[in-house]
Amino acid sequence: MVQVRQRPRTVASMDVEDTLHASRSGRRRQELVDVAANIFAEKGYHATSVQDIAESLGILKGSIYYYIDSKEDLLYEIVDSRLKNMESVLRRLRSSRLDPLAKLRGFICDIVAHVHADPVKSAVVLRDLSALTGERLERATAALERQDRFLRRQVSAGQKAGLICPDAEPALTSRGILGMVTWTYRGLGQQARFGAERTGEAFADIVLAGLRCDRKEHTQGHRRALGALPVSW
Template identity: 40%
Template sequence: MGTESESGGTSRSRARPPRRRREEIFEAAAGVFHEKGYKATSIQDIADAVGILKGSLYYYITSKEDLLFEILQGVHREGLQNLERIEATSGTPMQKIRAFATLHVRHNAENLVKMAVFFHDFRSLSPERQQLIVAERDLYDQHFRNLLIAGQKDGSVCPDLDPKLTAIEIFGMMNWIYHWYRPTGSLSMDELAQTIADFVVAGLACDPTTHAPGHRRAFAPMPDVPPPRLDPTADETGD
């Protein structure tokens, strides 16, 4: 039986597109989305970035949204694979929390452009596809909250902490690195991941034998901060 060529020739059956070419297209599309924004990017822009004809691009995709969805789903798929790696270990909850933070930060640092596209262009997906991504995200987030709860049960994670709020705070810190981290800087990816993992563990750790409610605030009590000074030139009447 015949196959369909990349240049768009007709055929009674379609050969599976080469995986390497698909990856090149996804990488190029992520770069263009990041540079121009999803809505401002055309299929021609992506074809030019890949170095193929616009018609050839449709051999691999059916729409621009297909590309965005594949990029975002790929980000989650790799994250879920990291969960499987963590669960394959026999470590304590706190050790798994360290592994989770380390792998999460490392993954984000290796995919800075894709992470930027994820956070900037997620809502450009159709509602149905957004729901699929959110379902995977919720599964990932819940896994981390479960580790926090397990740590509280064995006494390694401070019981004062609310698992849901704590997870949101930690993810906020880890996910924001796409905005400021550059691999060409003085901090390697491994150093970045280790530093943030250290920070996460230190912020969660608790000695159950000496724990007292609110003890964390005793490390640095809030000082008496004076109120803001009023601008003497401001019109107090508001007129």
């Protein structure tokens, strides 16, 4: 019987095998994250069990722990990926030479585009971020605070430049913008026909039209004359 000598594994062949294994493992982990996101969005993080995720993947519950240590690992990966996208928007806008109004428009349009690109994970971030614990919650909260701070600074800068009405309260304006752009995922069934670009531009038009003010014609509280309600209302 002729024995076939096995070719010894070289460093190069081992590197290729390790790369292929890492690639397959990475794809499987991403599939796990995507499935978890869908279930979190449907049932909520706390109501979802690791068993639910395993059944959706058609694998044993124990197999999931090859990729994660806890269910929170999945939530954090979902939250972190979305917040990193938003951080990239902030970095690009901060480094630009756009005026405050243009930076506000850029923020609104870009964040709406990110929400439209992945409404499922966006929903999970909005609803379940607070389920994170320890440093993970601190990092996620800090990222949200950076968005709020960026918006408030643009409103203040716009007021100093005479571009934005002095009556606008930066903190309230920031909350309004964040609420508008982040909750847009809930209306995607109706808004999908408009598309991300049209939706973002429409939201930006509404916000900027409400903030814009001619300094020469400004009088305190002048906006409240628009659609003013009768005293008896």
